[in-house]
Amino acid sequence: MPELPEVETIKKQLMPLVVGHRILSIEFLWPKTLLSPSVTEFNQLVEGHVIKELDRRGKYLILHLDNGDAILVHLRMTGSFLVCEDNTLSSKHTRAVVHLDGGLKMFFIDPRKFGKFQLVSEESSPLLKLGPEPMSDIFTAQRLSAVIEGRKIPVKALLVDQTVVAGIGNMYADEALYESGIHPLRTADSLSVQEIERLHGAIRQVLKKAIESGGASVSNYFHPDGAKGNAQEDFQVAHRRGENCLTCGEPIERIVVRQRGTYFCPKCQQ
Numbered sequence: 001m002p003e004l005p006e007v008e009t010i011k012k013q014l015m016p017l018v019v020g021h022r023i024l025s026i027e028f029l030w031p032k033t034l035l036s037p038s039v040t041e042f043n044q045l046v047e048g049h050v051i052k053e054l055d056r057r058g059k060y061l062i063l064h065l066d067n068g069d070a071i072l073v074h075l076r077m078t079g080s081f082l083v084c085e086d087n088t089l090s091s092k093h094t095r096a097v098v099h100l101d102g103g104l105k106m107f108f109i110d111p112r113k114f115g116k117f118q119l120v121s122e123e124s125s126p127l128l129k130l131g132p133e134p135m136s137d138i139f140t141a142q143r144l145s146a147v148i149e150g151r152k153i154p155v156k157a158l159l160v161d162q163t164v165v166a167g168i169g170n171m172y173a174d175e176a177l178y179e180s181g182i183h184p185l186r187t188a189d190s191l192s193v194q195e196i197e198r199l200h201g202a203i204r205q206v207l208k209k210a211i212e213s214g215g216a217s218v219s220n221y222f223h224p225d226g227a228k229g230n231a232q233e234d235f236q237v238a239h240r241r242g243e244n245c246l247t248c249g250e251p252i253e254r255i256v257v258r259q260r261g262t263y264f265c266p267k268c269q270q
Contacts, residue, residue: 002075003059004134004167004207005231006215010081011056013224014106017083021100022050023065026117030095033108035118042119045069051100057127058166072118072126073108078220079115082107111220130166134203139165141200148188148196155191156184157258159203168203171216171238174263176202178237183269184255184262209234237263 023046028034034042046065053064063071085103095113098106108115132139147164158164159173177184179202182195191199215221215229218239222228232239236246241254245265255262
């Protein structure tokens with residue numbers, strides 16, 4: 001968290017606010033927020049350049065600069081952006097401030113300090129290791145089936161593997177498995193063709209709906225204007241341990257799958 005729908009929402013809302021603006025400097029209040037290069041070198045390379053375009057790849061937010069470089073931002077568990085012309089939307093958890101021309105500021109808020117900035121060129125980008133975008137044409141049921149074949153790991157673990165499919169994390173993996181009626185501990189290679197097709201459709205449906213709802217604000221996530229997302233209001237299992245399943249009435253359970261908290265309905269996902 002944030003996952004694909006949250007990063008996509010941030011991208012869409014930041015685009016009209018910051019694209020076309022020139023970077024004056026980027027101030028890192030928590031030095032470890034910058035992964036590479038050094039703070040001094042980073043600012044030497046980005047100062048004076050214009051944010052040409054914003055994009056998203058998996059869980060990464062990408063700020064394309066007019067010199068061909070790109071600033072990658074991984075929000076990790078608790079990262080969000082706030083944008084304003086003064087400090088009124090800042091926070092004690094502000095870890096970086098992007099100073100833009102026209103007096104505009106982008107505040108990177110990250111309570112748990114896991115978020116990262118990184119300056120990359122196309123050839124060195126960690127994005128090259130990511131799997132397909134789940135909403136793209138190349139992510140078909142057949143491609144998912146090919147990835148699953150022979151994999152004896154829990155299907156939940158496979159879905160959150162960013163080299164398999166980009167952008168899915170705990171919340172939306174749990175929701176997709178619920179929608180397709182698949183237990184999270186099923187081994188991936190045990191799924192039938194029909195189950196893989198259901199899972200493929202559920203992944204796209206769950207993500208599309210969450211994007212339309214502006215992402216899920218279950219903890220620290222918010223929009224660049226400070227508003228919260230509403231996707232959590234439609235969750236069937238994610239973060240609902242102890243509550244009753246809306247389909248069968250059984251209590252939602254939580255287990256740990258490969259060190260990841262996982263929510264499911266024991267009756268609907270046998």
